Every structure is written in C-alpha cells, then in structure tokens.
Amino acid sequence: MEKKEFLKIIQTCRRRMNIAQFLEKSATALSISAGVGILFQAVALLVPLYYVNIYSGLALILGEVSVFIVMVIKRTTMEQAAFKMDRFGFEERIATAYENLDKEGTLVGLQREDAMKALQAHRDRIRISIWPSWKKAILCFSLLILLVGLSLIPSVAKDRAKELYSLKGEVKEKEEEIEEMLEALEQLQQEELTEKQQEALNDMAQSLEASLSEYQQAVSQEMLEAASQKLNYKYQDMSGQLSEIMQEIQDGANLSLATADALKAMEDRMKHSQGNGVNKEQGSSGEENGKDGSGRQGQDGDGNSDNGNGQEGQNGDGNSGNGNGQGSQGGNGQHGNGDAGNAPGNGAGNGSVNSPHDYVSVPNEIADSENLTGNAANHDTSEYFRAQNGLSWEGTHTSYDAVIGSYEQNAYEGIAAGRYPSGMEEIIKEYFASFN
Amino acid sequence: METLDRSRLQDPVYMAQQIAACEKEIQKGIIGQGGIIRQVMLAMLTGGNVLLEGMPGLGKTRLVSTIGRVFDLSFKRIQFTPDLMPSDVTGTNIIIKNEQGSSFSFERGPIFSNLILADEINRATPKTQSALLEAMQEHTVTVGNDSHALKEPFFVLATQNPIENEGTYPLPEAQLDRFMFKILVRFPSKEELKGIVALTEGSEAPVIEKQMDGEGLLAARTLVNQIPIADAVMNYLLEIVMETHAPNPYIREGASPRAAQSLIRAARAKAFLEGRFNVSFQDVKEAAYPVLRHRIIAGFDAISKGITEDEIIKNILDAKSALFEKI
Numbered sequence: 001m002e003k004k005e006f007l008k009i010i011q012t013c014r015r016r017m018n019i020a021q022f023l024e025k026s027a028t029a030l031s032i033s034a035g036v037g038i039l040f041q042a043v044a045l046l047v048p049l050y051y052v053n054i055y056s057g058l059a060l061i062l063g064e065v066s067v068f069i070v071m072v073i074k075r076t077t078m079e080q081a082a083f084k085m086d087r088f089g090f091e092e093r094i095a096t097a098y099e100n101l102d103k104e105g106t107l108v109g110l111q112r113e114d115a116m117k118a119l120q121a122h123r124d125r126i127r128i129s130i131w132p133s134w135k136k137a138i139l140c141f142s143l144l145i146l147l148v149g150l151s152l153i154p155s156v157a158k159d160r161a162k163e164l165y166s167l168k169g170e171v172k173e174k175e176e177e178i179e180e181m182l183e184a185l186e187q188l189q190q191e192e193l194t195e196k197q198q199e200a201l202n203d204m205a206q207s208l209e210a211s212l213s214e215y216q217q218a219v220s221q222e223m224l225e226a227a228s229q230k231l232n233y234k235y236q237d238m239s240g241q242l243s244e245i246m247q248e249i250q251d252g253a254n255l256s257l258a259t260a261d262a263l264k265a266m267e268d269r270m271k272h273s274q275g276n277g278v279n280k281e282q283g284s285s286g287e288e289n290g291k292d293g294s295g296r297q298g299q300d301g302d303g304n305s306d307n308g309n310g311q312e313g314q315n316g317d318g319n320s321g322n323g324n325g326q327g328s329q330g331g332n333g334q335h336g337n338g339d340a341g342n343a344p345g346n347g348a349g350n351g352s353v354n355s356p357h358d359y360v361s362v363p364n365e366i367a368d369s370e371n372l373t374g375n376a377a378n379h380d381t382s383e384y385f386r387a388q389n390g391l392s393w394e395g396t397h398t399s400y401d402a403v404i405g406s407y408e409q410n411a412y413e414g415i416a417a418g419r420y421p422s423g424m425e426e427i428i429k430e431y432f433a434s435f436n
Numbered sequence: 437m438e439t440l441d442r443s444r445l446q447d448p449v450y451m452a453q454q455i456a457a458c459e460k461e462i463q464k465g466i467i468g469q470g471g472i473i474r475q476v477m478l479a480m481l482t483g484g485n486v487l488l489e490g491m492p493g494l495g496k497t498r499l500v501s502t503i504g505r506v507f508d509l510s511f512k513r514i515q516f517t518p519d520l521m522p523s524d525v526t527g528t529n530i531i532i533k534n535e536q537g538s539s540f541s542f543e544r545g546p547i548f549s550n551l552i553l554a555d556e557i558n559r560a561t562p563k564t565q566s567a568l569l570e571a572m573q574e575h576t577v578t579v580g581n582d583s584h585a586l587k588e589p590f591f592v593l594a595t596q597n598p599i600e601n602e603g604t605y606p607l608p609e610a611q612l613d614r615f616m617f618k619i620l621v622r623f624p625s626k627e628e629l630k631g632i633v634a635l636t637e638g639s640e641a642p643v644i645e646k647q648m649d650g651e652g653l654l655a656a657r658t659l660v661n662q663i664p665i666a667d668a669v670m671n672y673l674l675e676i677v678m679e680t681h682a683p684n685p686y687i688r689e690g691a692s693p694r695a696a697q698s699l700i701r702a703a704r705a706k707a708f709l710e711g712r713f714n715v716s717f718q719d720v721k722e723a724a725y726p727v728l729r730h731r732i733i734a735g736f737d738a739i740s741k742g743i744t745e746d747e748i749i750k751n752i753l754d755a756k757s758a759l760f761e762k763i
Contacts, residue, residue, distance in 0.1 A: 096714035
C-alpha cells in the first residue's frame with residue numbers, strides 16, 4: 001500500500017466522521033432548539049407574542065448555525081480519524097503510522113509497513129456509521145412535530161398579539177406622520193410671521209405633540225381610534241388656521257416665498273392626511289362599528305351589556321326605543337347613549353356621528369355617587385357600578401385618556417360649529433390642553 | 437547450542453521472534469505462571485527490576501534459574517536474613533599475602549552476576565537492603581574507595597512474603613520505587629498444580645535450551661526503546677500517572693515520575709513481545725498494574741474499606757479510558 005492510498009483511506013474515514021458528527025450534533029441542536037421553540041409557543045398561548053413563529057424558527061436556525069460553527073472549529077482531524085480506525089482492531093497501528101508518516105528509521109519504517117499491511121488485510125472491518133442514534137433521531141423528530149403542532153393551535157393570546165401588532169404598525173405610521181408635521185412646523189421662518197400667527201403655530205405644534213403622546217400611549221384599538229379622530233379634527237382645524245394665515249399672507253404680502261410655500265405645503269399635507277385618516281377609519285372602524293351596531297341589537301334588547309356599545313344600546317332602548325341601536329349602525333351608539341339618558345329624542349341624530357366611544361355616561365343625578373371613584377388630577381380610570389331595578393349592570397371601563405379625548409373632541413367640534421360664546425374658544429382649548 | 441544469528445541483532449522482526457522464542461522456552465520449565473513470565477520478560481527487556489510478592493514455594497527460584505539458562509546469564513540467589521551484612525551482598529576487600537607481601541584484594545560478592553534472586557528481601561536490615569538497591573539503581577558497587585561496575589545485563593528479582601511481618605523490615609516507599617514492577621504471584625490452580633507436580637516429580641526433567649545471550653538481550657533492549665508511541669497513547673499514559681496525584685480519598689501519595697518512565701518502557705516492551713512496533717492503549721493498560729501498584733500509597737479510606745491498589749488503578753484506567761474512547 002502506498003502512502004497516498006493510506007492517507008486516502010484515513011481521509012475517507014475523516015469525512016464520514018465529520019458527517020456523522022454533524023448529523024449527531026444537528027439532532028441534538030434541533031432537539032434543544034425545538035424545546036426552546038416549544039417553550040415560546042407555550043408562552044404564546046398565554047401571552048401575546050406576535051413574532052413567536054419567527055422566534056421558534058430563529059431558535060432552530062441558531063441551533064443549526066451553532067452546529068455548523070462547532071463543526072468548523074472542532075472538525076475531525078486526520079489523527080482522530082486514524083484513532084477511530086484503530087478502534088476496529090488495529091491497536092493504534094494506523095494512528096502511530098500516520099503520525100510518523102514522514103519520519104525515517106528502521107522501526108518507524110517497519111511500523112508503517114505493519115500498519116499498511118494490517119489496513120490492507122482488514123479494511124472491511126472499518127465501519128463508520130454516519131447516522132445519529134435512533135433514540136436521538138426520534139426525540140428530535142417528535143419535538144419538531146410538537147413544535148409545528150403548537151404553532152398551529154389558535155389561542156386568544158395569539159389573536160391579541162396580531163391585534164397589537166397591527167395596532168403598533170398603525171401607531172408607528174401615525175407617529176411618523178405627526179413627526180413630519182412637527183418638523184415642517186419647526187422649519188417655518190417664524191420671525192417673518194406676526195405674533196398671533198406664531199402663537200397659532202405654537203398651539204398647533206403643542207396640539208400635535210399631545211396627539212403624538214396619545215398615539216404612543218395607545219394600547220387598544222379604541223384608544224387608537226379616539227386618538228385618530230382627535231387628530232383628524234385637529235388637522236381640520238389646523239388646515240383652517242393655516243388657510244387663514246395664508247389669506248393674511250396674500251393680503252399683507254409680508255412673507256418670503258419660501259415660508260409661504262411651506263405653509264401651503266403643510267396645509268395640503270394636513271388636508272391630505274385628514275382625508276386619508278377619515279377614509280381609513282370609515283373603511284375599517286366604520287364598518288366594524290356598523291357590524292357591532294346591528295349585531296348587538298338583539299343583545300341590547302335583551303339587556304345584555306358586554307361592552308360600551310351594548311350598554312348604550314340598552315340605555316337607548318330603555319328610553320327611546322330602537323332609534324339608538326339603529327343609529328349606531330352607521331357609527332355607534334355611544335353618543336346616542338350619552339344623550340339618550342337625558343334626551344331620548346337625540347338618539348338617532350347622535351348615532352350618525354362617526355365618533356365611536358365606549359365609556360359609560362353617568363347621569364347627572366348620580367355623578368356624585370360614592371360608587372364613582374378616581375379623579376382627574378391623577379389620571380385614574382373611574383369605576384362605576386350601579387344596581388337598578390333589581391338588575392345589576394356594570395359599565396365598561398374606559399381609560400382616562402379616552403374619556404378626556406372624547407370630551408376634547410366634542411369641545412373642538414363645538415368650537416368649530418360656533419356653539420360657544422366668542423372669546424371662550426381659547427379658554428376651552430387651554431382647559432383641555434392642561435390635561436395633556 | 438547457539439541459536440542466535442549475531443548478524444541480525446539489529447533486525448527488529450528477528451529479535452522479536454527470538455524474544456518470543458525465549459518466553460516459550462521459559463514456559464517449558466515453569467507451569468501455569470504465564471502472566472508472571474510475561475511480566476518478568478518485560479522487565480528484562482527494559483532493564484528493570486522486579487519485586488515478587490507471594491507465598492514461598494511458587495517457583496520463583498526456578499523461574500530465575502530458567503531465565504538464566506535460556507538467556508545464558510549467570511545467576512545467584514541471596515537469601516536475605518536479619519544478620520546479612522552489606523558486604524555479604526556486594527563483596528569486600530580482603531588481605532592477601534603473597535611473595536611480595538600483603539595487599540588488599542576485592543573479593544566480589546554474589547551481586548556480581550547477571551541475575552540475582554534476592555529472596556525475602558524484607559528480612560534484611562535496611563542497611564543491607566540499601567546496598568542491593570544502590571546496585572539496582574546504579575549498576576555499580578562501591579566498596580571502600582573503589583567502584584565496581586556490575587555485569588550487564590543486570591537484573592534483580594526480589595521476593596517478599598506478604599503474610600509474615602514479625603522480624604521484617606518493610607521496604608520504604610522510596611526504595612520500592614526502584615523496582616520497575618511489583619508482581620503478585622497467585623497460588624496456581626489445580627490443573628496448574630498438577631502440571632507442576634508432574635514436571636518436578638517426574639523422572640524426566642524438561643530440557644531448557646539457551647535461546648539468547650546477554651548481548652542479544654541488550655540489543656533487544658535498544659530496539660524496544662525505539663518503538664514509536666502515538667501522541668494520544670502517550671497522553672493517555674501520562675494522564676494515568678497524573679491522575680494518581682489528583683484529589684482522591686483512596687490515594688495518600690501518587691506515583692513518581694519514574695512510574696511514567698517505567699510505564700512507557702513496559703508498554704513498548706509488551707508491544708515488542710507481541711511482534712508489534714507501536715504501543716497501543718491496551719499495552720499501557722496492562723502495564724499499569726505492575727508498574728503502579730507499589731508506587732501508589734493507599735489512603736486511610738482505601739485501607740479501611742479494604743480497597744486494594746489494583747482496584748484504585750482500575751478505577752483510574754476506566755475513567756481515563758472513557759475519555760480517550762471519545763476521540
């Protein structure tokens with residue numbers, strides 16, 4: 001046997017050992033990774049984790065990458081392969097011969113010759129299996145199947161995770177939009193504007209920052225919608241103010257062209273954003289609310305009140321019949337509700353307003369009830385519970401921000417509609433601004 | 437009858453065959469002690485000395501005399517007793533009167549032989565023991581101001597009785613270390629005993645023929661020292677010796693560096709005897725027991741639990757083998 005052939009045999013063994021090690025380690029790594037993935041999936045059944053499938057996949061990929069790195073670092077050497085071959089009854093002949101392959105000497109030469117002779121005669125003894133142990137393979141396979149199975153099981157937490165994810169996306173989109181607006185406002189050459197105009201722009205900036213904060217605090221679809229409605233109204237108001245400023249510019253012509261262009265661009269952008277927001281909301285939440293309104297008619301009639309809409313429907317039904325519930329099909333029954341307690345006739349009219357709210361309106365006569373807790377100073381969410389005619393019902397809890405947002409929106413709408421005495425607008429604005 | 441071809445003393449294959457033939461020839465004269473013969477042969481091939489521990493009458497003297505005959509080496513037996521003096525072993529200067537007058541002449545003691553059987557070495561005083569042990573280590577004897585080189589090959593086979601302790605001077609650990617092997621001689625089986633009786637009490641004594649001589653044995657030793665050892669095997673061997681120094685409740689003192697040297701030589705010799713020119717893990721494992729058992733000092737825990745040195749060595753070998761199996 002030639003040296004070359006001797007080396008080739010060792011090399012073949014080495015390759016097989018490397019494959020065997022890779023498969024063995026892969027099975028181990030996949031089992032561990034699958035275990036980790038299963039843990040993620042189990043957690044995701046209880047806790048909203050949108051990226052759970054990606055995490056599980058990453059765990060598997062990470063396991064395999066680790067195996068690959070380990071294999072590169074700790075790959076079988078020729079010496080190890082030679083020793084492995086010696087396990088098949090060669091009594092360390094091959095390893096010794098390999099180590100002394102280039103050495104000269106009587107005994108070294110004889111040893112090499114002896115090793116090659118033995119290898120040639122008993123080469124068939126060498127059997128290096130590349131497959132991992134069946135126990136490990138079965139374990140790995142079972143864990144992978146379990147992982148896939150768990151990933152397919154639906155759960156409330158998974159649905160919630162999806163909802164939160166889409167919410168985050170929308171919030172992010174809105175945040176970017178507001179930040180762009182704020183940037184544009186900052187870039188305006190304010191020294192060219194009158195004091196009043198500057199003040200108006202500062203108010204706009206503050207108002208936008210407040211909206212930004214609202215978006216950042218939004219943890220539910222309701223909060224997001226409330227913030228969006230408020231922002232839309234603000235856009236509408238701001239674009240009106242910007243138009244006024246533009247008009248003043250045209251009248252006075254005391255501005256640089258750049259500032260005028262910037263103002264115009266901002267106004268367009270706000271109108272555009274407002275249009276988008278309205279369309280989007282009408283397209284999504286409007287449809288949802290419509291469904292809610294109609295879907296809950298029966299519930300409302302039965303006196304069930306699982307959520308704000310239902311309760312409002314109930315109130316409406318109790319006082320003014322189906323007008324409210326029907327009205328809420330277009331938007332929701334919240335307003336109808338709020339008004340229905342006091343003025344049944346308003347149900348239908350208010351129900352058509354695209355302003356879904358799910359808080360419970362507290363009648364004036366019990367507003368100071370000791371069952372009502374919380375205060376505006378520490379921004380706590382109030383709880384309200386009331387026993388009426390032997391039936392117990394409980395209002396849906398609505399966060400402080402949503403309630404304040406709703407009231408603020410109504411106030412701004414009132415200002416826009418000219419419902420308040422002149423000169424009170426600023427006081428109202430300052431009042432609501434003090435909450436942000 | 438001269439059987440050794442002197443022109444082939446450097447031929448490893450031929451020499452391995454000759455050594456194997458010697459072993460076979462020795463087995464003709466000794467029944468049922470194959471393992472002991474093998475270990476004594478290993479010690480001879482590496483120039484080490486052997487301490488045999490066993491009951492009297494197990495054929496120790498016969499073994500040494502047979503070896504002497506097969507290898508054509510001079511043989512002396514020294515019975516150690518408490519009153520044995522160092523000069524009784526090494527020799528002494530005596531006054532010689534002749535025509536020119538009186539002069540001192542060195543009278544050589546029994547140690548000036550190739551093979552020495554130091555029977556019941558632990559019965560002699562430490563002073564006498566030291567005289568022998570110095571000769572074993574240095575292969576020279578110093579009397580007065582003169583040093584006298586011993587004949588090569590020089591090989592000591594000492595025996596000690598494990599049962600009788602009264603009136604004995606157990607060898608200190610440092611001196612035990614000078615013996616390459618400590619071999620435990622077990623009592624023969626019934627079949628072996630039958631063979632021994634037939635051999636010794638029969639009318640025809642077996643004819644033991646010379647197979648080699650001292651020169652051939654020294655040439656074989658040179659070849660044995662050249663046998664290559666793979667790195668992993670060497671590591672395994674060193675790990676075993678190092679492990680005797682690792683914290684272990686059963687070991688009070690571990691083996692000396694001399695143990696590693698002896699282990700390497702013994703493993704090489706074993707491979708050579710088997711006609712192989714490389715050392716295997718198995719060679720190391722088999723050589724570990726006789727090399728280490730007198731170099732490990734058992735701790736209190738081992739003594740109180742009746743755990744022998746061989747069991748401690750087995751545990752070490754098993755632990756280390758498991759690690760090396762993973763290669």
